[in-house]
Amino acid sequence: MTIQKKELKAKHGPMVFDMTSNQCVWSRAGIMPPFPCMNAFNCFDCPLDSKMQIRVQENHMTREPAWANHLSPGENDVRTRTDKKCRHMLSGRVSYKYCIHNYDCATCAYHQLMEEETITLAVSHVEKEYAGGFSLAQRYYYHRGHTWARIEYGGRVRMGLDDFAMRLLGPMDALNLPALGTTVHQGKPGIGIARDDLKAEALCPMEGIVVATNPNLRQKGMANKDPYGEGWLMIIEPTKLKINLKNLIFGDESTAWMEDESSRLAALATEEVDYKLAATGGRAINDIYGQMPELGWDTLVKAFLLTG
Numbered sequence: 001m002t003i004q005k006k007e008l009k010a011k012h013g014p015m016v017f018d019m020t021s022n023q024c025v026w027s028r029a030g031i032m033p034p035f036p037c038m039n040a041f042n043c044f045d046c047p048l049d050s051k052m053q054i055r056v057q058e059n060h061m062t063r064e065p066a067w068a069n070h071l072s073p074g075e076n077d078v079r080t081r082t083d084k085k086c087r088h089m090l091s092g093r094v095s096y097k098y099c100i101h102n103y104d105c106a107t108c109a110y111h112q113l114m115e116e117e118t119i120t121l122a123v124s125h126v127e128k129e130y131a132g133g134f135s136l137a138q139r140y141y142y143h144r145g146h147t148w149a150r151i152e153y154g155g156r157v158r159m160g161l162d163d164f165a166m167r168l169l170g171p172m173d174a175l176n177l178p179a180l181g182t183t184v185h186q187g188k189p190g191i192g193i194a195r196d197d198l199k200a201e202a203l204c205p206m207e208g209i210v211v212a213t214n215p216n217l218r219q220k221g222m223a224n225k226d227p228y229g230e231g232w233l234m235i236i237e238p239t240k241l242k243i244n245l246k247n248l249i250f251g252d253e254s255t256a257w258m259e260d261e262s263s264r265l266a267a268l269a270t271e272e273v274d275y276k277l278a279a280t281g282g283r284a285i286n287d288i289y290g291q292m293p294e295l296g297w298d299t300l301v302k303a304f305l306l307t308g
Contacts, residue, residue: 014040014245015250016153017139022037023035023036025037025087025090028085031052032052039155039241040154041153041155084098084099085098086098086110087103087105126229127139130282131254131255131256131258132258132261132284133283134167135228136258137150140254141245141248141249141250142250143186143204143247143248144308145203145304145308146261146304147159147161147165147202148162149206149244149248151241155241156211157241158235159204159232160227160233161223166224166231168265168289168304170195170224171290172193172221172223172224173195173196174194175191175223175233176192177210177217178234179210180210180212182209182210183207184204184206184236186206186240186244187203187247187308188203188204189203190202190203190204200301201306202305206241207236207238207239207240207244208237208238210235212234214230214234216230268295269288272295273292273295
């Protein structure tokens with residue numbers, strides 16, 4: 001990754017999926033100057049949000065700040081505002097909802113409902129691109145062990161296996177995931193894969209506590225069919241979000257990485273079995289191991305899934 005890309009990622013913070021604005025909810029409420037959210041809209045773990053909550057409770061937000069001289073009298077007074085928009089409206093998640101809990105989301109039934117919806121909502125309309133014959137979901141973060149992470153509203157992270165891993169190992173009989181409440185660690189095994197009598201483990205892309213697993217995985221082949229969408233594996237509450245993101249691949253870097261991985265695999269296939277991976281249209285074949293078992297299950301797992 002170039003210095004310019006690193007600076008860009010650091011400046012704008014983590015890429016949050018399906019948000020209509022990157023502005024802090026306090027900015028969008030007109031209570032503070034324009035300021036980008038730097039915490040993936042996880043207000044409960046945000047130092048700025050805690051500070052603003054204290055200022056509101058202590059009535060320190062009643063004076064007109066210097067930056068708001070253009071506002072009419074009382075327009076920036078939190079206590080007199082009658083249009084306190086819900087966080088979910090301010091962040092663009094819903095089109096219409098006003099707050100009746102003074103932003104005390106922890107005790108708000110509506111907020112809890114939205115949290116549950118986030119966990120159970122199937123991922124749809126994923127934009128993809130292709131590199132080296134394999135698909136990549138745009139705006140996802142990738143671990144070099146071919147797992148992905150997608151930051152969602154509220155700062156939670158949805159994770160799964162990428163298209164490369166699915167095509168490499170072929171149809172899976174079972175995916176064994178950690179129990180709810182388990183802590184998983186970045187770069188450590190945490191995703192069990194089973195095919196016939198063969199087993200493998202993939203590395204978790206992020207560290208955190210498992211809060212949900214995908215019930216649709218009971219349908220055999222779902223993960224292979226739609227790895228970036230309804231085939232997601234689990235959702236975690238991250239414990240080291242910003243630190244972990246620095247170790248993942250994103251944007252143009254992920255495209256270059258996938259092309260390199262495709263080249264490595266092609267070289268291995270040519271060397272071992274003299275077989276070309278690309279099918280019609282330049283897409284990699286499905287079930288690479290199934291068509292070329294001579295490559296060796298353990299060899300493929302060690303070379304591509306247990307890296308990084």
